[in-house]
Amino acid sequence: MKRSVQITYFIIMFVMIIIPVALYSVIGDKIDTGTEDKENRVLAEKPSLEYTPIIDYPSAFDAYFEDHLPFKDPLVELNNYLNYEALGTSSSDDVVAGKDGWLFYIGSKSYLENPIKDYNGENLYTEEQLEQLKANMMGFRDALAEKDCKFVIALAPNKERVYSDYMPYLCGPPAENDRLTQVAEYLRANTDIPVVLMYDDLAAYKESHPDEDIYYRYDTHWNDKGAYIGARALERELGNDMPEADTLTMGPGDPVASDLARFVNLSDLLKDKTFTMHGYADPEVEVKHDKGGGNFWGVNEAGNGDDRKLFVIGDSYSTIFYRYLAGCHNDSRLMVYYIYKRETLDEFDPDIVVLEFVERYVDNMLYFTIDGGFAPPPDPAEQ
Numbered sequence: 001m002k003r004s005v006q007i008t009y010f011i012i013m014f015v016m017i018i019i020p021v022a023l024y025s026v027i028g029d030k031i032d033t034g035t036e037d038k039e040n041r042v043l044a045e046k047p048s049l050e051y052t053p054i055i056d057y058p059s060a061f062d063a064y065f066e067d068h069l070p071f072k073d074p075l076v077e078l079n080n081y082l083n084y085e086a087l088g089t090s091s092s093d094d095v096v097a098g099k100d101g102w103l104f105y106i107g108s109k110s111y112l113e114n115p116i117k118d119y120n121g122e123n124l125y126t127e128e129q130l131e132q133l134k135a136n137m138m139g140f141r142d143a144l145a146e147k148d149c150k151f152v153i154a155l156a157p158n159k160e161r162v163y164s165d166y167m168p169y170l171c172g173p174p175a176e177n178d179r180l181t182q183v184a185e186y187l188r189a190n191t192d193i194p195v196v197l198m199y200d201d202l203a204a205y206k207e208s209h210p211d212e213d214i215y216y217r218y219d220t221h222w223n224d225k226g227a228y229i230g231a232r233a234l235e236r237e238l239g240n241d242m243p244e245a246d247t248l249t250m251g252p253g254d255p256v257a258s259d260l261a262r263f264v265n266l267s268d269l270l271k272d273k274t275f276t277m278h279g280y281a282d283p284e285v286e287v288k289h290d291k292g293g294g295n296f297w298g299v300n301e302a303g304n305g306d307d308r309k310l311f312v313i314g315d316s317y318s319t320i321f322y323r324y325l326a327g328c329h330n331d332s333r334l335m336v337y338y339i340y341k342r343e344t345l346d347e348f349d350p351d352i353v354v355l356e357f358v359e360r361y362v363d364n365m366l367y368f369t370i371d372g373g374f375a376p377p378p379d380p381a382e383q
Contacts, residue, residue, distance in 0.1 A: 094107025112367075119164070137151075150353070151353050152194045154354055156230055156356065157198065158358065161199065162226075184197045201229050201232070218270040222317065222321075224253060227317070228245055228280075251275060255274060258270060285298060292339075298326025298329070300329065308350075309349070310325060310331075311348055311353045312332070313356070314337060315336060318356045
């Protein structure tokens with residue numbers, strides 16, 4: 001009797017081991033797909049004894065095995081989803097789960113950004129830093145003034161600030177004194193450079209339209225409605241009237257690979273609704289970009305826009321609102337800040353230059369000049 005029980009246990013254990021392995025060999029490639037995209041990292045490769053020192057081989061193989069464990073994707077996704085849905089927690093140190101399922105970025109991909117300190121007002125600038133930032137921006141203004149070119153600074157708020165009511169209770173309310181406002185007020189008081197603080201328009205629209213999202217729930221960026229509101233605030237400073245967002249319609253938009261959903265490995269389950277604002281400057285506006293997505297060209301084929309040539313230097317927020325700016329100008333161009341080159345600016349010979357940064361990238365203004373572009377100091381963590 002005892003032997004038959006042992007055999008039964010052996011058969012059960014054998015089946016439990018062999019069936020998943022056999023099943024995975026047939027359907028594994030259909031289940032574990034896009035792991036690198038979901039986890040935002042490169043998976044470990046299988047080590048070779050020929051190229052891997054024997055002392056390092058066990059740990060290298062262990063890393064490879066963990067990354068390529070059968071059914072890893074669905075199991076990790078299930079665990080993360082249960083944590084998110086049932087416990088309201090995040091599996092990433094860079095992301096926090098807020099109220100009603102909203103996700104917020106609180107980590108740091110770069111030592112120059114820290115959204116939680118932005119939110120808490122813990123990173124206000126010293127007078128010396130403000131003077132350096134002012135000097136860099138005045139360098140822009142003075143160089144462009146020689147060409148009779150207007151210079152404008154546009155600042156977009158972090159999602160955490162606009163949707164602070166969805167932040168976790170432990171985070172508390174946003175600081176009343178934050179560096180986004182600090183920079184805007186300092187430049188307005190000490191320079192003649194126009195500074196567009198888009199928070200005011202975005203906060204006003206959110207308050208009057210509580211049922212409409214203007215930022216993505218599972219991404220760090222504003223959606224097309226938020227981008228349109230930001231573009232409208234900027235164009236108002238440039239003397240151009242854009243229709244109110246309420247007067248436009250929303251049509252299907254391109255799919256968005258929500259960055260925060262990827263951080264928590266739930267990009268297949270948490271998908272943001274996407275749309276494009278219609279009824280303003282389309283289909284007359286044609287926007288093209290290079291394969292890397294860092295260079296954009298806009299042409300208003302109807303020719304009914306502002307004849308002043310617009311050149312935008314900005315971050316990923318500007319790539320979303322650029323199509324609406326392109327509708328206001330017959331000829332325009334956008335370059336993301338980290339590939340900006342002075343010769344490209346001079347070659348385009350614009351009438352208006354806009355420098356845009358979202359709140360968590362405001363620090364970049366300390367290391368950005370019209371001639372040298374973006375030149376940050378070395379990251380101490382990499383020293």
